[in-house]
Amino acid sequence: MQKLFSGVQPSGNLHIGNYLGAVKQWVALQEQSESILCVEDLHAITVPQDPEVLRKKTLEIAKIYLASGIDPAKSTLFVQSHVSAHSELAWILNTIARMGDLDKMTQYKDKSQKEGETTSIGLYDYPVLMAADILLYDTEVVPVGDDQLQHIELARTLARRFNERFGETFVVPEGRIQKEGARIMGLDDPTKKMSKSAPSEYNYISLTDDEETVLRKVKKAVTDSGTDITYSDDRPGLKNLINIYSLFGDKTPDEIVTMYEGQGYGAFKTGLASVISGFLTPFQERLAAISDDEVKAILEAGAVKARAQAEAKMKQVRERVGLL
Numbered sequence: 001m002q003k004l005f006s007g008v009q010p011s012g013n014l015h016i017g018n019y020l021g022a023v024k025q026w027v028a029l030q031e032q033s034e035s036i037l038c039v040e041d042l043h044a045i046t047v048p049q050d051p052e053v054l055r056k057k058t059l060e061i062a063k064i065y066l067a068s069g070i071d072p073a074k075s076t077l078f079v080q081s082h083v084s085a086h087s088e089l090a091w092i093l094n095t096i097a098r099m100g101d102l103d104k105m106t107q108y109k110d111k112s113q114k115e116g117e118t119t120s121i122g123l124y125d126y127p128v129l130m131a132a133d134i135l136l137y138d139t140e141v142v143p144v145g146d147d148q149l150q151h152i153e154l155a156r157t158l159a160r161r162f163n164e165r166f167g168e169t170f171v172v173p174e175g176r177i178q179k180e181g182a183r184i185m186g187l188d189d190p191t192k193k194m195s196k197s198a199p200s201e202y203n204y205i206s207l208t209d210d211e212e213t214v215l216r217k218v219k220k221a222v223t224d225s226g227t228d229i230t231y232s233d234d235r236p237g238l239k240n241l242i243n244i245y246s247l248f249g250d251k252t253p254d255e256i257v258t259m260y261e262g263q264g265y266g267a268f269k270t271g272l273a274s275v276i277s278g279f280l281t282p283f284q285e286r287l288a289a290i291s292d293d294e295v296k297a298i299l300e301a302g303a304v305k306a307r308a309q310a311e312a313k314m315k316q317v318r319e320r321v322g323l324l
């Protein structure tokens, strides 16, 4: 079975882009993979977090994994900070990572622009911690949205560099993106990806939005000039909506275009909102039914399993590096 690792940070509200780009893939892949799924709390604190909110969000993300169909009997589910090997390996990888590797990271460039001189060292070092997450578990595949591919490339570079210097230790992982879900675009601006930090709530549909909110946001979504439903690159707004429809409705874009032939945007948007809510409503019911205690027990059991694997790898790493 292939070894899979992925994670999401517990910051902001997860939106349908996160679900379609990342979590949905994990659910499908857990059948054929040895999956390790992490709530990346140490990554979240690279930008200021309210401690109380962070604690709440950490549990909420884990509940979202479960409500999406992640099965703790098949996947190991844990919180990053519960396995201290992540921080320890990140430190060691820091000593082989180069400023030149990190200076070109576009996510850092974007985020640090906003924060200027107050940007934390942690934010700069974020991709090294991410490499540690991945490399600790002999990960072969890392399913993510396409914005994370550059970080995975760094994990590959560091694995190779470490192996060359200290002997074969790490598996070189592969990033994996899903064709249509790889980049869900903003509903109010189809030239930029859907983002939880977007200034307008009309940019995204949150996983906790109710039916009325979904309909309101879909109705307001930017479409392009023209009145018929077609799927093409010249109509990026409509193309994005058809992609979302396709992923939630399990239909190909062509099937959707055929379904709405001769009908206008109104019918298409009502149909789209109902397909999204058709997923979200039962998802939210499952989410509400999971208690804090239940999820804490699952995370604790997951940490025990993850710790054992991570510790075995760290033993090897310390030895290779020459730590007594």
Ligand code: AMP
Binding pocket: 007, 008, 009, 017, 018, 019, 020, 021, 022, 143, 144, 145, 146, 147, 148, 181, 182, 183, 184, 185, 193, 194, 195, 196
């Ligand atoms: P983030 O929101 O940056 O914490 O991302 C969590 C996961 O969701 C990562 O795997 C991202 O690549 C993925 N993701 C975030 N935004 C989108 C989007 N608009 N479309 C597809 N995947 C996304």
Ligand code: TRP
Binding pocket: 005, 006, 007, 008, 009, 040, 043, 129, 130, 133, 134, 142, 144, 148, 151
């Ligand atoms: N940086 C990822 C994101 O923003 C989250 C993440 C942290 C991650 N560590 C990871 C994803 C390891 C995959 C593998 O989405």
